[in-house]
Amino acid sequence: MALELDSITVRYGRTAAVSDVSLSVADGEVVALLGPSGCGKSTLLRTVAGLEKPSSGFVRWDSADLAGVPVHRREFGLVFQDGQLFPHRTVAGNVAFGLRMKKVERETRDKRVLSLLELVGLEGYADRRVTQLSGGEQQRVALARALAPSPRLVLLDEPLSALDRALREQLAVDLARLLREAATTALVVTHDHDEAFTLADRVAIMSRGRIVQVGPPAEVWSCPVDVETAKFLGCNKFVPGSFVGLDVERVGLRSTALRVDPDGLFEGTVLERVHRRDHVRLLVEIAGEEYEAVGPVSVGDRVRLAIDLDGVARVG
Amino acid sequence: MGRAVAQARAGLSSRTGWSAAALLPLAFLALFFAWPVLAIVNLGLREGGVLAAIAEGDTWELVGFTLGQALASTVVAVVAGMPLAFVLARCRIRGLGLVRAAVMVPFVLPTVVVGLAFRTFWPDGGVLPIVLANAFFNVAVVARTVGGLWAHTDRRAEDAARALGASRPRAFVSVVLPALAPAIGSAAAVVFLFCATSFGVVLVLGGSRYRTLETEIYLRTVELFDLSGAAALSLLQFAAVLAVLVLGALARRRRETALALRGREELARRPSGGEWYVVAAAFAVVVALLTPVVGLVTRSLSTRDGWSLAGYVALNTRGDRGTLAVTGIDAAVNSLRTAFDATLVALVVGVFSAVVLVGLRRSGARFAEVLDTALMLPLGVSAVTVGFGYLITMDALPGDFRTSPLLVPLAQALVVTPLIVRMVLPVLRAVDERLRQAAATLGASPARVWREVDLPLAGRSLAAAAGFGYVVALGEFGATSFLARPDAPTLPVVIARLMSRPGELNSQMAYAACALLMVVTVGCVLLIERLRVPSSGEF
Numbered sequence: 004m005a006l007e008l009d010s011i012t013v014r015y016g017r018t019a020a021v022s023d024v025s026l027s028v029a030d031g032e033v034v035a036l037l038g039p040s041g042c043g044k045s046t047l048l049r050t051v052a053g054l055e056k057p058s059s060g061f062v063r064w065d066s067a068d069l070a071g072v073p074v075h076r077r078e079f080g081l082v083f084q085d086g087q088l089f090p091h092r093t094v095a096g097n098v099a100f101g102l103r104m105k106k107v108e109r110e111t112r113d114k115r116v117l118s119l120l121e122l123v124g125l126e127g128y129a130d131r132r133v134t135q136l137s138g139g140e141q142q143r144v145a146l147a148r149a150l151a152p153s154p155r156l157v158l159l160d161e162p163l164s165a166l167d168r169a170l171r172e173q174l175a176v177d178l179a180r181l182l183r184e185a186a187t188t189a190l191v192v193t194h195d196h197d198e199a200f201t202l203a204d205r206v207a208i209m210s211r212g213r214i215v216q217v218g219p220p221a222e223v224w225s226c227p228v229d230v231e232t233a234k235f236l237g238c239n240k241f242v243p244g245s246f247v248g249l250d251v252e253r254v255g256l257r258s259t260a261l262r263v264d265p266d267g268l269f270e271g272t273v274l275e276r277v278h279r280r281d282h283v284r285l286l287v288e289i290a291g292e293e294y295e296a297v298g299p300v301s302v303g304d305r306v307r308l309a310i311d312l313d314g315v316a317r318v319g
Numbered sequence: 320m321g322r323a324v325a326q327a328r329a330g331l332s333s334r335t336g337w338s339a340a341a342l343l344p345l346a347f348l349a350l351f352f353a354w355p356v357l358a359i360v361n362l363g364l365r366e367g368g369v370l371a372a373i374a375e376g377d378t379w380e381l382v383g384f385t386l387g388q389a390l391a392s393t394v395v396a397v398v399a400g401m402p403l404a405f406v407l408a409r410c411r412i413r414g415l416g417l418v419r420a421a422v423m424v425p426f427v428l429p430t431v432v433v434g435l436a437f438r439t440f441w442p443d444g445g446v447l448p449i450v451l452a453n454a455f456f457n458v459a460v461v462a463r464t465v466g467g468l469w470a471h472t473d474r475r476a477e478d479a480a481r482a483l484g485a486s487r488p489r490a491f492v493s494v495v496l497p498a499l500a501p502a503i504g505s506a507a508a509v510v511f512l513f514c515a516t517s518f519g520v521v522l523v524l525g526g527s528r529y530r531t532l533e534t535e536i537y538l539r540t541v542e543l544f545d546l547s548g549a550a551a552l553s554l555l556q557f558a559a560v561l562a563v564l565v566l567g568a569l570a571r572r573r574r575e576t577a578l579a580l581r582g583r584e585e586l587a588r589r590p591s592g593g594e595w596y597v598v599a600a601a602f603a604v605v606v607a608l609l610t611p612v613v614g615l616v617t618r619s620l621s622t623r624d625g626w627s628l629a630g631y632v633a634l635n636t637r638g639d640r641g642t643l644a645v646t647g648i649d650a651a652v653n654s655l656r657t658a659f660d661a662t663l664v665a666l667v668v669g670v671f672s673a674v675v676l677v678g679l680r681r682s683g684a685r686f687a688e689v690l691d692t693a694l695m696l697p698l699g700v701s702a703v704t705v706g707f708g709y710l711i712t713m714d715a716l717p718g719d720f721r722t723s724p725l726l727v728p729l730a731q732a733l734v735v736t737p738l739i740v741r742m743v744l745p746v747l748r749a750v751d752e753r754l755r756q757a758a759a760t761l762g763a764s765p766a767r768v769w770r771e772v773d774l775p776l777a778g779r780s781l782a783a784a785a786g787f788g789y790v791v792a793l794g795e796f797g798a799t800s801f802l803a804r805p806d807a808p809t810l811p812v813v814i815a816r817l818m819s820r821p822g823e824l825n826s827q828m829a830y831a832a833c834a835l836l837m838v839v840t841v842g843c844v845l846l847i848e849r850l851r852v853p854s855s856g857e858f
Contacts, residue, residue, distance in 0.1 A: 052756075052760055054756055054759075073759075073764075074756070075759045075760070075764050075765075075767075076762075077760070078762070079760060080760060080761070081757065081760040083753055087753045087754050087756075087757045089754065089758070089771075089772065090776070091775045091776055100761050100763075100771070101761035101762055104761055104762030104763050104767065148757075148761065149760075149761075152761060158760075
């Protein structure tokens with residue numbers, strides 16, 4: 004077990020930002036801390052980095068307590084949301100920073116810098132000023148800088164949140180490949196479940212300072228532990244399991260759970276239709292209740308609807 | 320449990336570490352500032368002159384005139400400085416470089432030079448030239464301090480007010496002015512302080528007719544040998560200065576929260592509509608600022624017999640009938656060397672103090688406020704008092720320090736250090752904490768973070784501060800006039816001596832020396848302007 008968090012509590016004055024959190028990250032594993040803003044996930048990450056002191060609990064690495072180990076001796080790489088590149092250094096100067104701190108000799112250093120720039124797709128950028136880079140390029144440099152000294156653990160704090168949507172999705176895929184290829188042990192903080200599911204081997208859902216559920220992405224997605232988590236993961240309607248033909252007490256419906264289908268079991272009236280990115284979302288009334296659905300129809304139409312189990316999550 | 324204690328101790332140890340480091344600048348201040356000043360105070364108290372001096376009606380007249388002229392000068396400086404602040408912060412127009420230099424030059428001109436420049440227009444001196452000359456100096460403080468904040472205030476608040484139907488003046492009064500108030504308050508406090516303790520201009524333009532506390536201290540010490548009276552007045556002045564400093568510190572603290580509103584500067588844009596009136600006003604102020612400068616150069620070239628370089632040629636002599644112990648050129652060389660030493664000392668003490676101050680603030684030590692205020696004190700205490708204090712205390716240091724060539728540089732460094740602290744501090748404080756954390760996670764120790772991140776980022780403003788300090792040291796007059804030995808005077812001392820002796824050649828030579836000093840000063844200022852990080856310093 005590489006990283007182990009044991010009953011960590013972090014207080015600011017009287018309020019606890021993180022309450023009694025335990026979590027472990029295995030060697031080579033990528034774990035995502037997923038939760039809404041203000042849930043304490045960034046505080047937890049900063050505690051691991053050594054930038055915050057836990058009020059109680061232990062951060063351990065290979066079973067050794069890190070309480071007495073200051074930030075700069077932990078050998079944990081950290082990537083901030085907005086890069087935080089050193090504005091007075093070039094791209095190469097930024098990437099080489101950690102290697103210089105480790106007193107790596109010049110020749111090895113230069114080689115490593117070049118190979119990392121290649122890894123993040125920025126060949127030929129070595130001598131650019133970081134202030135001339137786009138947001139996506141800056142984030143790649145930040146990643147290369149964090150990876151350069153071969154850290155034991157990489158901490159990523161909302162690494163893609165500052166970028167626009169198209170770039171974010173592209174970079175998430177690149178980042179996932181990069182972390183896997185280098186067999187990196189990493190802890191990622193994010194509020195975006197697409198990002199978490201793309202990057203992580205396991206996802207830990209945080210809410211109000213506590214971890215409420217940990218598991219592989221598919222499991223967390225299909226079986227959220229409670230209504231609140233299900234809502235955070237996109238469920239907007241909760242009905243008994245029998246409604247969709249499942250033998251569970253309660254299920255959550257995402258907006259794709261009901262699909263227009265002539266052979267469907269339900270009948271309803273379309274109240275509204277809204278164009279989304281890759282589908283048309285409908286608001287339909289079925290037996291006096293409003294549900295979301297997808298399908299190519301017009302407002303006012305009477306339609307039949309079928310259940311799509313991909314859009315259904317078992318809750319609890 | 321044991322670990323919690325260990326952590327509490329770790330937080331405490333960084334705090335105690337910084338507090339211990341703070342003792343170094345404090346020790347410097349204690350030895351080269353507090354001790355001489357307290358010695359003077361003690362001298363005054365021991366001879367029982369304080370009560371007598373306070374009981375005198377003359378003293379209160381003196382206090383009244385000192386504060387009155389300072390208040391008038393402050394008002395003039397603020398009124399003249401506001402349009403300049405607007406232009407510097409918000410406008411993109413041709414000639415902005417000229418505006419910037421024209422604002423900066425007066426602030427660093429040697430007081431003696433400014434005094435003489437105004438005497439070319441008011442040969443007999445008087446209250447009006449005193450007020451105008453003091454304001455002339457300090458327009459820069461207002462324009463820079465207010466302009467700095469103005470550039471960082473969110474323009475959208477003003478736009479919102481305009482969209483809600485406020486006229487431009489109305490939006491200014493109800494949205495912009497309140498946002499700028501802390502900067503205006505802080506600038507006014509500093510200007511008031513400078514004007515209340517202004518020495519060179521008041522001495523040159525007021526002579527013995529219009530006296531402030533500062534010149535009275537000088538006159539009583541040097542001409543009447545009334546040490547206890549002088550000490551009593553120093554004490555009075557010190558109390559007033561302390562009060563103003565405390566007010567200034569309060570305003571500064573409020574401004575720090577105001578600055579956090581918007582980290583980036585608003586983009587300057589071309590003025591439109593009524594804004595051109597403000598631009599016109601700013602350029603009128605610029606012309607007014609340049610007039611004494613031009614007048615001085617003209618005067619240095621014109622004699623009763625027409626245009627002549629006689630004054631400049633005479634710089635290679637000792638003046639009319641040996642007025643000076645050395646030639647003007649020797650004094651100039653000595654000036655340059657002394658100012659260099661002073662800058663070096665001030666840079667070491669100032670940068671170290673700024674680093675300690677930021678460190679103290681980051682570790683949350685209350686002590687920071689104490690050190691901050693203590694570092695500003697030398698700005699407000701009469702340089703004359705300090706110089707005089709050196710004379711009566713420094714013989715106690717090993718090897719009779721009074722004759723040491725380091726004496727004058729140290730006194731000048733004391734004046735320059737607060738300026739350097741004020742210029743470097745905001746830049747260091749503006750360094751993003753997360754940038755430092757990024758360096759730490761990459762393996763940089765706390766000391767290494769300073770070396771790799773903070774100091775390189777502050778590099779340009781460090782260089783600017785050094786240049787600025789050099790110029791101020793070059794023109795320092797109050798303390799230097801006390802301490803410089805007759806065989807090693809600086810240029811300002813030489814100028815004052817030349818002016819106080821009769822003879823056409825002497826005054827011609829004084830004007831020439833002034834012009835020379837001004838050229839060096841302006842050269843330095845232009846260099847600084849190139850190095851400046853946009854509006855991050857306070858002056």
